[in-house]
Amino acid sequence: DIVMTQSPESLAVSLGERVTINCKSSQSVFSSSNNNNYLTWYQQKPGQPPKLLIYWASTRESGVPDRFSGSGSGTDFTLTISGLQAEDVAVYFCQQYYGTPYTFGQGTKLEIK
């Protein structure tokens, strides 16, 4: 299995500040056949299922605010929130879909400072 490791496990950030969440895979999830990284990010709020934010490591899902962005390649990826809003309080997960079984990071809990 490809192991996904997120850091930090939790963080508290002031409203309006920038948030950076990291995700590292145990092997590369980049495919040279299509030049894509098989990495997605989800947001999960309490009592709700995860919500898709970003796929192909950096493509925002329709309707996702542009303060959310994804970057990285190979084994190291970052989710950035540029200007934290109160509604962004949630747990964030990365997931690789390079191969089955698809695997997820353990999650990063984001709170307001």
Next chain:
Amino acid sequence: QVQLQQSGLGVVKPSQTLSLTCAISGDSVSSDSASWNWIRQSPSRGLEWLGRTYYRSKWYNNYSIHMKSRITINPDTSKNHFSLQLNSVTPEDTAIYYCTREAVRGWSNFWGPGSLVTVSS
């Protein structure tokens, strides 16, 4: 807009079979551009992909090797739904189970509301 509605028992006894169904609206289980997944979430194991079914001229299934031979995911075209069966459950199978629609390749863009299944005698 795709919607997924889950149903099934919330409590299962150890060694018995967990059964859940996911009803699809706004899409077809036979779609050749989607796959239909089961994912579960527990405090101890986090988010765990269990398997999927999809149709590409014929039906395919992929299962997590960690489920060994305990899992079956079946489509039902007459009811436009798909189901999960997990045999020989133990308390470690206690989790929230989600059905999802996987778009194109690998990411789940629609999720069911989740079903809490508790394995307990």
